[in-house]
Amino acid sequence: MKIAITNDRVVEQLKNTNSAATSYFYDQLITGLGVAVGSRRKSWIFEKWESSTGRQRRARIGYFPELKLKDVRLLVAEHEKGISNLFKKIEKSSLGANGTKRTSSGATLAQRIDDYCLNRERQGLAKGLKERTINDIKGLIREPARRLNGSMTLGGAFYELRNTPLEEITADQLRRCCDRGYVRANGRQEAKGVACKARRIRYIRAIFRNFGVKLPIEISNSTEALNMPRVKSHRAPRLFPEDIPALVPAIEALKNPLAKGVFTLMLHHGVRIGEATSVLAGDYNAKEGTLTFYDTKNRDDHTIYLSPASAPIVQELAAITKADQPLFKVVLKRQLDSLIKDLGKPFSAHDFRRLYANLADDLVSTASRNGLLNHKPSSIGEGYARKSPAQIREAALLISNQIIRLSQEK
Numbered sequence: 001m002k003i004a005i006t007n008d009r010v011v012e013q014l015k016n017t018n019s020a021a022t023s024y025f026y027d028q029l030i031t032g033l034g035v036a037v038g039s040r041r042k043s044w045i046f047e048k049w050e051s052s053t054g055r056q057r058r059a060r061i062g063y064f065p066e067l068k069l070k071d072v073r074l075l076v077a078e079h080e081k082g083i084s085n086l087f088k089k090i091e092k093s094s095l096g097a098n099g100t101k102r103t104s105s106g107a108t109l110a111q112r113i114d115d116y117c118l119n120r121e122r123q124g125l126a127k128g129l130k131e132r133t134i135n136d137i138k139g140l141i142r143e144p145a146r147r148l149n150g151s152m153t154l155g156g157a158f159y160e161l162r163n164t165p166l167e168e169i170t171a172d173q174l175r176r177c178c179d180r181g182y183v184r185a186n187g188r189q190e191a192k193g194v195a196c197k198a199r200r201i202r203y204i205r206a207i208f209r210n211f212g213v214k215l216p217i218e219i220s221n222s223t224e225a226l227n228m229p230r231v232k233s234h235r236a237p238r239l240f241p242e243d244i245p246a247l248v249p250a251i252e253a254l255k256n257p258l259a260k261g262v263f264t265l266m267l268h269h270g271v272r273i274g275e276a277t278s279v280l281a282g283d284y285n286a287k288e289g290t291l292t293f294y295d296t297k298n299r300d301d302h303t304i305y306l307s308p309a310s311a312p313i314v315q316e317l318a319a320i321t322k323a324d325q326p327l328f329k330v331v332l333k334r335q336l337d338s339l340i341k342d343l344g345k346p347f348s349a350h351d352f353r354r355l356y357a358n359l360a361d362d363l364v365s366t367a368s369r370n371g372l373l374n375h376k377p378s379s380i381g382e383g384y385a386r387k388s389p390a391q392i393r394e395a396a397l398l399i400s401n402q403i404i405r406l407s408q409e410k
Contacts, residue, residue: 003028005028008069016039023037032076032144033076040300041180043058043064044064047059047137066288108208109141111163112142112166115211120134139156140156140158141156141162142159152297157178162346166207174217178200183267237351238351241406244406244407245405245407247343248403250343250405251264251267254335256335263339265328265354267355268399268400269307269372269396270360271293273332273354276328277328280325281317282321284360290304291303293374303389307401309400310400311405360372360399363398371391372395
């Protein structure tokens, strides 16, 4: 089917019309450019007829929304000018800075990181790789820098191993580099330090695996493998059902109607704060009474069925907001501080989601809770028990009614 792919919004609204296969939509402007809409994801494709071989060739450029329309047009333009070849598969073997292949042994850590990042940068658009990840990997061997006050920074965690061949790096060296700069003087470990260590070992493990070198330490869980001291989880919930009678009046007392709407949505549906503040007015379906979130954390679209508490708020805002504009355009820091002050206890915005999961755990099945929170099934049985939209709607209404009932208790 040919359509006018004028912007990313058009691609967002494309639906798979054939549940058993993939639906293809082709651009009217750029010959060969199209979108393949599957049951789970949307892919950019480019097709071209080759007179020399007498066959149609198809290249899968990348996924949407990781790859935007403007990026795809640029790649196609480079292909037409002969700058790049979309039909040429990227070789798994890495290349050096001069374009020649490096041997499988003897290369230093710095060379391997350069090779790895170069190869991933070439594949980045096609695989949705974030530039921030590439920068983090390059930062592992960042050189020390001099500050304005004359002192020197530590540099990258693996800077001292930059000239060491990958095969000669030992387990003790890995542990020492991953421990750098994240242990307090009293020996206690910060939560941020644990996360940074896990990320470091994850990156270095990817480097070793990519070049077929055995990592000198066994890793099932990166935190345990590095012998890190256990810390109190910073993810422990701080909002509980007994806090709802004080939480709901505090939300209703907010002067900013947008903030009131965001917190109501988060309380009654457990959506993430990033999703609630970025959802567009056009994502609201008045006929079905639903709100759809795109490009979520697990990359699956998430549709929620609005409850009687949140439906009037969303409906009113959607009527006065342009379809391509955020439904809740508000800065929540001060509003959240106000809630914390009224409730008399510290908590984060994500605690709304934890509170919702707490209620769902008591009221509905695990499969329904996964559907409400857009979580992947953790077992085959949960996958088999996936609920229908009608069951998800019923579960959402049950939890919302429970929140309303608790808020009316004295």
